[in-house]
Amino acid sequence: MTKSSEDSPSRRTFMTVIIGLISAVIGVAVAIPILGTILSPLFKKRDIVWAELGKIDDLKKIEPLTPKFVPVYFRVKEGWTINTLPRQVIVVKDITGKLYFFSNQCTHLGCPLHWIPARQKFLCPCHGGMFNVLGKVVGGPPPRPLFQWVHKLNNGTVLIQNKFMDNPKDRGV
């Protein structure tokens, strides 16, 4: 017959340690796959795709310093689905004729910007961020100028990638 814990203190210690160990082993064994499912998104690569914006010749025809909002549709794999993500591209031509492709997301926390023609500014409806037509912050809390979409020219067509230029932390989108 085994000794009861009341017969010997060392037996008691032994049992306590074993109880603790068993709990720990089971706990860790369950925690590992749970952690896996929680952390899994960290190991997935973002699906980066190109989408057509329009013909460069048409885009070049816009008024200088007047933003034009052009929708773009990314077909992106998200989890187990493939979805169309509609996004706005703000096309702006500066006085030299150079085209900019801005995102309409505020660089503060990502709210959708409104263009206010009377003030020639983009206003953010969330915390009052303000940008001028070339994307520079002119008021409010945004920490950086407007994001610009990664883009390229292909046979006269402008292609946009679902990715912002110089955006190391991958904010927005």
Next chain:
Amino acid sequence: MFKKIQEWFDERIGLTELINEFNGERIPARGGWAYTFGSLLAFLFIIQVVTGMFLLFYYVPYFPMARNSTYFLKHHVLMGNILLGIHLWGAFTMIFILLVHMSRVYFSGSYKKPREMQWVAGMVLFSVVVILGLTGYMLVGNENSWWTINVLDNVASHVPFIGGFIRILVKGGTETSVLTMQHIFAIHVWLLPIVVIMFIPIHIFLVRKTGEQGMALEYKNSKLSDDDINKWKHPDATVPFFPDQLFKDMIVALGVFAVIYFLAVYYGAAIGPMYRPLALNFAPEADWYFLANEELLKYFPGHGLIIFSTFLVPVLGFAILFALPFIDRGHERSPFKRPAATVLGILFLLLLVYLTLIGGEPKAPATV
């Protein structure tokens, strides 16, 4: 007949004794109405669970469908509007009553030794209930949900060092997608409610373990000095929880529930437009209890300071609140004998109201 059943149980598990012990708890006699808010919160939480469970008969946590299934529930399910309305106004009421309960505990100094752990357990409940509110707002799947998810993810991304990871983890991926919604859904209907269900009994057990403390006015006849910890264990007069305190609890519960029901029937739950990522003139709005925080985000402009509004100020404020019993260790309880704490508390509440009011103002003209 009834007697027989009772005896059957008593013989085996001593049921009557158990019930009597729970019901017989002595509650300080004078402040009765002020002590109803805790029970009210427990009552409101039960209402949330019960209504929420049946919302699940219809709700689909998938971005384009979530809003439509909610719309269907509201407009095409018999009395679905009332069910949804109770869940929404119940949630609002719960957050408001949390503030009332915390204020009563704060101003009466009820968090002081030996009741520190009650406060800490309470703060866990507070955080979880607020997150339940936020995730609920996101689940509707309307335009505001979409932007709330994105804005809060971006706020999270400003946590030093690990912000980017947190952002991906709460989104369940790199995009706001079907996985995001599923994560939020699991958190709202299962994970956090379980935490609340665990912590309410812990909280109430702790309260009862140290004895319901009540406010300074319960101790007018006590000859002991305020510094004597024994003083706060023996209120002048007590009443049993059942029926005296429960009677008051139930009256308050009925009154508050009637208000919730009225709001549910007459105002219901606004569902709002379907999310349109291309909309050019949409101004996202946070729920009212988040407006003070929202207002904070307007200050601290520029690159170096953004960390203050997204991380430092909220986290510091929360940490101070969490650790309050360990920071304020004086023995005085009466709000009049600790003027500094009382004035600070009132100022804090005023600031909260002020920030909420101006946080609700439109910040930019939608269109000019």
